[in-house]
Amino acid sequence: MVAKKSKFIEEEGCQVKMVHLNRVRQAREKEPAPAELGRLADLYKAMGDPNRLRILLALRGGEMCVCDLAALTGVSDSAVSHALRRLKDLALVNNRRDGQMLYYSLDDHHVSQLLAASLEHLHH
Amino acid sequence: MVAKKSKFIEEEGCQVKMVHLNRVRQAREKEPAPAELGRLADLYKAMGDPNRLRILLALRGGEMCVCDLAALTGVSDSAVSHALRRLKDLALVNNRRDGQMLYYSLDDHHVSQLLAASLEHLHH
DNA sequence: GGTATATATGAACATATGTTCAAGTATGGA
DNA sequence: TCCATACTTGAACATATGTTCATATATACC
Secondary structure (H helix, E strand, O other): OOOOOOEEEEEOOEEEEEOOHHHHHHHHHHOOOHHHHHHHHHHHHHHOOHHHHHHHHHHOOOOEEHHHHHHHHOOOHHHHHHHHHHHHHOOOEEEEEEOOEEEEEEOOHHHHHHHHHHHHHHOO | OOOOOOEEEEEOOEEEEEOOHHHHHHHHHHOOOHHHHHHHHHHHHHHOOHHHHHHHHHHOOOOEEHHHHHHHHOOOHHHHHHHHHHHHHOOOEEEEEEOOEEEEEEOOHHHHHHHHHHHHHHOO
16 A cells, blocks of 8 residues: 545545545445444443453353352452343343342353453464 | 352451352363453453444454544544554554554454454344 | 341442543654 | 654543442341
């Protein structure tokens, strides 16, 4: 690719500086819809917290109750509960009640696969 | 699995409540090393910001310069530059200079694959 | 019913995070 | 050499985020 002079191009009513207009247009067209993009960002944000991430990784081995996850991560029951709520809202985990306890598990194997793919990425 | 009474178990010098000790032990053993876990969390955290995510998604189509990415995302050059620095620190992107411009691209196809896997996850 | 356990919830707080702004560096051209 | 362009950097600031604490709910057992 050869360097170009940047130009000011009229767009959306305001002047925006753009060098490779076609490239930007192409990126715009291939970009997911805002709602989808937001959900993807929320997904990553949720997994970006070390404790929530540890919870997800732990649940790969099967269901666990809240106090087990608290013991594993070393944070309070309350903090784990808050974390699980967020993961549940994003449909990353679900739960089932057995007596006084709630057992959480990964919502589907896609989550497990996503984690596996990410771990693999880390190893170059 | 059958519900059990919780017990207090001596561990690491302090009393920790734990219901399914074996399950917690298993999770501990299968857990990635702290350093690896930290890198994974940092990876997700980086991708959890909508603008950084848009940058990564855009770069799937090939290299782009800073001002193009600024035009695409609608944020300032400076903000994009800060975003790119973080992505570069995590080896998600790299750059090449051509004259006054820096062209950024995804560091390797694993990043692209990771994004694809995540997008697929969103579609159930 | 009354008490204990397991978990959830909301507000408050301290910290982390992203953007802006005002510099600075690097390259190219007159 | 001087200026313009493209990008970077660091500090300041406003907002977002995770944890804690106190309280609430839900189930089990006596």
